[in-house]
Amino acid sequence: MAKPLRLSTTSPTFEADFKARLHWSADTDAAIEQRVADILADVQKRGDAAVLEYTERFDGLKVDSMAALELTQTELKAAFDGLPAEQRDALQAAAARVRSYHEAQKKASGESWTYRDADGTLLGQKVTPLDRVGIYVPGGKAAYPSSVLMNAIPAHVAGVEEIIMVVPTPKGEKNPLVLAAAYVAGVSRAFTIGGAQAVAALAYGTATVPAVDKITGPGNAYVAAAKRRVFGTVGIDMIAGPSEILVLADGSTPADWVAMDLFSQAEHDELAQSVLLCPDAAYIARVQAEIERLLPQMPRKDIIEKSLNGRGVLIHTRSMEEACAISNRIAPEHLEVSSNEPHKWEPLLKHAGAIFLGAFTSESLGDYCAGPNHVLPTSGTARFSSPLGVYDFQKRSSLIEVSEQGAQTLGKIAAVLAYGEGLQAHAMAAEFRLKKD
Amino acid sequence: MAKPLRLSTTSPTFEADFKARLHWSADTDAAIEQRVADILADVQKRGDAAVLEYTERFDGLKVDSMAALELTQTELKAAFDGLPAEQRDALQAAAARVRSYHEAQKKASGESWTYRDADGTLLGQKVTPLDRVGIYVPGGKAAYPSSVLMNAIPAHVAGVEEIIMVVPTPKGEKNPLVLAAAYVAGVSRAFTIGGAQAVAALAYGTATVPAVDKITGPGNAYVAAAKRRVFGTVGIDMIAGPSEILVLADGSTPADWVAMDLFSQAEHDELAQSVLLCPDAAYIARVQAEIERLLPQMPRKDIIEKSLNGRGVLIHTRSMEEACAISNRIAPEHLEVSSNEPHKWEPLLKHAGAIFLGAFTSESLGDYCAGPNHVLPTSGTARFSSPLGVYDFQKRSSLIEVSEQGAQTLGKIAAVLAYGEGLQAHAMAAEFRLKKD
Numbered sequence: 001m002a003k004p005l006r007l008s009t010t011s012p013t014f015e016a017d018f019k020a021r022l023h024w025s026a027d028t029d030a031a032i033e034q035r036v037a038d039i040l041a042d043v044q045k046r047g048d049a050a051v052l053e054y055t056e057r058f059d060g061l062k063v064d065s066m067a068a069l070e071l072t073q074t075e076l077k078a079a080f081d082g083l084p085a086e087q088r089d090a091l092q093a094a095a096a097r098v099r100s101y102h103e104a105q106k107k108a109s110g111e112s113w114t115y116r117d118a119d120g121t122l123l124g125q126k127v128t129p130l131d132r133v134g135i136y137v138p139g140g141k142a143a144y145p146s147s148v149l150m151n152a153i154p155a156h157v158a159g160v161e162e163i164i165m166v167v168p169t170p171k172g173e174k175n176p177l178v179l180a181a182a183y184v185a186g187v188s189r190a191f192t193i194g195g196a197q198a199v200a201a202l203a204y205g206t207a208t209v210p211a212v213d214k215i216t217g218p219g220n221a222y223v224a225a226a227k228r229r230v231f232g233t234v235g236i237d238m239i240a241g242p243s244e245i246l247v248l249a250d251g252s253t254p255a256d257w258v259a260m261d262l263f264s265q266a267e268h269d270e271l272a273q274s275v276l277l278c279p280d281a282a283y284i285a286r287v288q289a290e291i292e293r294l295l296p297q298m299p300r301k302d303i304i305e306k307s308l309n310g311r312g313v314l315i316h317t318r319s320m321e322e323a324c325a326i327s328n329r330i331a332p333e334h335l336e337v338s339s340n341e342p343h344k345w346e347p348l349l350k351h352a353g354a355i356f357l358g359a360f361t362s363e364s365l366g367d368y369c370a371g372p373n374h375v376l377p378t379s380g381t382a383r384f385s386s387p388l389g390v391y392d393f394q395k396r397s398s399l400i401e402v403s404e405q406g407a408q409t410l411g412k413i414a415a416v417l418a419y420g421e422g423l424q425a426h427a428m429a430a431e432f433r434l435k436k437d
Numbered sequence: 438m439a440k441p442l443r444l445s446t447t448s449p450t451f452e453a454d455f456k457a458r459l460h461w462s463a464d465t466d467a468a469i470e471q472r473v474a475d476i477l478a479d480v481q482k483r484g485d486a487a488v489l490e491y492t493e494r495f496d497g498l499k500v501d502s503m504a505a506l507e508l509t510q511t512e513l514k515a516a517f518d519g520l521p522a523e524q525r526d527a528l529q530a531a532a533a534r535v536r537s538y539h540e541a542q543k544k545a546s547g548e549s550w551t552y553r554d555a556d557g558t559l560l561g562q563k564v565t566p567l568d569r570v571g572i573y574v575p576g577g578k579a580a581y582p583s584s585v586l587m588n589a590i591p592a593h594v595a596g597v598e599e600i601i602m603v604v605p606t607p608k609g610e611k612n613p614l615v616l617a618a619a620y621v622a623g624v625s626r627a628f629t630i631g632g633a634q635a636v637a638a639l640a641y642g643t644a645t646v647p648a649v650d651k652i653t654g655p656g657n658a659y660v661a662a663a664k665r666r667v668f669g670t671v672g673i674d675m676i677a678g679p680s681e682i683l684v685l686a687d688g689s690t691p692a693d694w695v696a697m698d699l700f701s702q703a704e705h706d707e708l709a710q711s712v713l714l715c716p717d718a719a720y721i722a723r724v725q726a727e728i729e730r731l732l733p734q735m736p737r738k739d740i741i742e743k744s745l746n747g748r749g750v751l752i753h754t755r756s757m758e759e760a761c762a763i764s765n766r767i768a769p770e771h772l773e774v775s776s777n778e779p780h781k782w783e784p785l786l787k788h789a790g791a792i793f794l795g796a797f798t799s800e801s802l803g804d805y806c807a808g809p810n811h812v813l814p815t816s817g818t819a820r821f822s823s824p825l826g827v828y829d830f831q832k833r834s835s836l837i838e839v840s841e842q843g844a845q846t847l848g849k850i851a852a853v854l855a856y857g858e859g860l861q862a863h864a865m866a867a868e869f870r871l872k873k874d
C-alpha cells in the first residue's frame with residue numbers, strides 16, 4: 001500500500017514536517033573516503049596492474065591484460081546490429097533529437113565572441129572544446145543506455161575529439177543496449193571497468209587508458225567520492241543524489257497521468273523523491289486513489305511503494321502561487337507544471353533542473369528523447385547548477401588586445417591600483433607601455 | 438641574482454627537464470583536511486558561537502558578538518570616501534570597464550533561448566541568476582581590492598540579489614582599499630571573518646551569516662580544503678593554485694617589457710611561475726640581461742628572485758609553432774602573445790585562461806582594468822575550465838513543452854527505450870499520453 005505523506009501548508013506544523021520530509025544528505029562515509037583515497041593512489045602509482053586487480057576483486061572479472069577490458073568498435077557495432085529494429089530505431093531517433101537540441105544550445109550560448117571598444121581595444125572570449133573526456137556509465141541494475149547518449153552527444157556537439165567510456169561489467173556481463181548506445185553516440189574508446197579504479201584511470205591515465213580532461217556521468221558512492229577527489233586534476237560534472245520529481249498541479253491533468261509520473265520517479269530507487277503540490281484537495285485525493293489503483297500492476301511496485309512511503313509527499317497548498325514558491329525552495333531536479341496554463345506559472349519558477357510544461361510533457365519524454373539533457377542537478381543543487389550541456393565540454397579563454405592608445409589610459413588606471421596593492425612590477429609593466437613624453 | 442632555468446627543445450633531456458620544471462601539485466595535507474572537517478562540523482552545529490571562537494583563535498580578533506564582525510555600508514562608503522582621489526577614480530574606472538565587459542558576456546552567452554520544432558514542441562533553456570552568493574576575499578599580505586571587483590561585478594551583472602563578502606582582518610586590521618572596492622562593487626553585506634570557519638558560515642548559514650548558494654574567491658590551503666568539502670551543499674568556483682604567466686615571444690617586443698611582465702607574475706608569490714617561449718636565442722639572452730638589470734630596483738625583488746630561480750624557465754624553441762604547441766601542453770593561466778603578428782598565432786592556442794594579444798597588452802592591464810576577469814584557471818586547469826564569469830552566477834533550467842501531436846511520436850520512442858531499461862512506469866507515463874485509437 002503506497003501512501004505518500006499528506007501535508008497542508010495551513011497546518012501549524014507544516015514547516016517542520018516539510019523540512020523533515022525534504023531532508024537528504026549524502027552520507028560522507030569515512031571508510032569509503034579512505035578506501036577511495038587508497039585506490040586512487042594505487043592506480044596513480046601502478047596503473048594498469050592496479051586496475052586489473054581491482055576489476056577482478058570488485059567486479060569478479062579476471063583477465064590477463066587491459067586489452068581484454070577494451071570494447072572494440074566492432075563489438076559496439078555488433079551490439080547495435082543485434083538489437084530488434086524497434087530498439088535500433090528508437091535509439092537513433094532519440095540520438096538525433098538530443099543532437100539537434102544540443103546544437104541549438106551551442107549556437108545560443110557556446111560560441112566565441114569579441115568586440116572592440118572606443119579606443120580600439122579588442123575584448124571577448126574564445127570558446128573551445130575540451131580535448132578528451134571520460135564518461136562514466138554505471139553497470140548492473142542502473143545501466144541506462146539513454147545516459148550514454150546524454151553524456152556523449154553534448155561532448156560530440158561541443159567538438160571533443162576523444163570520448164572515452166568506462167562501464168563496469170560485473171562478472172563480464174555486458175548490456176547490449178549500453179554498447180549499442182555507445183555506437184550510436186560515437187564513443188571513441190570504451191573499457192569495461194568501473195568504480196573508483198575507473199575514475200582513477202581516467203584522471204591519471206595508465207599505459208592503456210588515456211588521461212582525460214574531464215569526467216562526467218553518475219555512479220555509486222565510491223564513484224562519487226572518487227570524482228570529488230580527482231576534481232582539480234580533471235574537471236567533473238556534479239555529484240548526483242537520488243532522483244526527484246515535483247509535480248505542480250492545478251487539477252486539470254487526468255489524475256492517473258500524474259500518479260504514473262510520480263511512479264516514474266519512484267521506480268528508480270527507494271531513495272527517489274516524488275512530490276505533488278496542488279491547491280485542490282479533492283484532486284490530491286484522486287491522485288492518491290490512482291496511486292492505489294495503479295500500483296499493483298507495476299513490475300517495480302516494491303521499489304515504488306518504498307520510495308513513496310519513505311520519501312513521497314502530497315502537499316495541499318493555498319494557491320498555485322504558493323505552490324510555485326515552495327517549488328523554488330525545493331529546487332527540484334524534474335519539475336512538471338501539470339496545468340492548462342503552464343506559461344502563467346513558468347515565470348514564477350526560479351530553480352529547477354528541467355521544467356516540463358503542460359499535461360502532455362511527461363518527465364519520461366524528457367528522460368529519453370525530447371532533446372534536452374536528462375543529467376540534471378539533484379538535491380536542491382539546481383539553486384546553483386545546470387543540466388549537463390555542451391558548455392560542460394567547452395571552456396573559455398578571455399581575449400584581450402589593447403591598442404597603443406588604449407594602453408595609455410588603461411596603463412594609468414592599472415598603475416594606480418597596482419601600487420595600491422603593493423605590486424610594483426604590475427604597475428611598472430603598465431608604465432613601460434606609456435609613451436615617454 | 439635571478440637566473441631562470443634555460444631549456445632548449447632541441448636538447449635530448451628537454452622532455453624530462455620540462456616536466457620536472459612544470460610539475461606542481463597541491464599538497465593535500467591530511468592534517469589540514471582533518472582540521473577543516475572539524476571546523477566545518479563545528480560551525481554547522483554551533484553557528485555564530487563557533488565562528489566567534491575561531492576568529493579569536495586564528496585571527497586574534499576578540500569580539501562579543503557577530504554584529505561586531507559585520508562591516509556596515511556606512512563603513513564601506515567611508516573607506517571609499519577616505520581614499521585619495523586618484524585611487525577612487527581608478528577603482529571606479531576599473532569597475533566600469535569590468536562591468537561593461539561582463540554585460541557583453543551575458544548578452545553573448547547568458548540569455549535564455551527557446552525554439553519550436555516541426556511538431557510544435559517547445560525546447561530551450563531558461564537562464565536565471567543565483568539568489569545569494571558568498572565572496573571570499575583573502576586578508577593579510579594578499580588582500581587585493583581588484584579581486585573584490587572581479588568577483589562581485591559578474592555576480593551583479595548576472596542579477597544576483599545578495600552578495601555576501603567575507604574578508605579576514607587579522608588583529609582587526611582592515612584594508613581600506615578592500616572596503617572601498619566592496620562599496621564600489623555593491624556588496625550587500627560584509628563580515629570580517631575568514632578561513633574554513635567563514636566558508637562554513639557561508640555554506641551552512643548561522644544566525645547572523647545567511648547561507649549562500651555558491652562561494653567564489655581564492656584563499657589559502659584551509660579555505661581551498663573547506664571549499665572542496667562544501668561543494669555539493671553549495672557551488673564553488675575553482676581551487677586556485679599558484680599564479681602563472683607564459684610569454685610567447687617572437688622577439689619583436691622590447692626585452693625590458695617582457696622581463697617586467699615575467700616579474701609581474703613572479704612578484705605574487707615564490708611559487709608563482711613565469712615562462713618564456715621564444716625561437717630566438719639572442720632575444721632570450723636580452724630578456725635575461727634585462728631581468729638582471731631591472732631586478733635590483735624592484736621592491737619585491739626577494740620574492741621575484743625566489744620565484745624565477747625556483748620555478749621560472751626560458752625555453753628556446755625551434756619555431757613559434759612549436760612554442761604554441763608547448764603552450765597548449767601547459768595550458769597557462771595568463772598567456773601573452775608578445776608578437777607583432779598576434780592574430781597569426783592566436784588560432785593555434787587552444788588552452789589558456791586569458792590570452793593577451795600584442796606587445797601593448799601587458800598582463801597587468803588585464804589584472805586590473807581591461808575588463809575581462811582576472812580570476813582564471815591555474816595549474817593546467819584551463820584544459821577544462823574557464824575564467825570566472827557571469828555564467829558562474831547563473832544557472833540554467835531546461836524548458837520542454839511537448840504538444841499533443843509531439844507526445845504521439847515521442848511517446849512511442851520513449852516507451853521502447855524505457856521498456857528496454859526495465860523502467861515500466863516511465864514507459865506507461867509516455868503511453869498514457871498516446872491517443873486511444
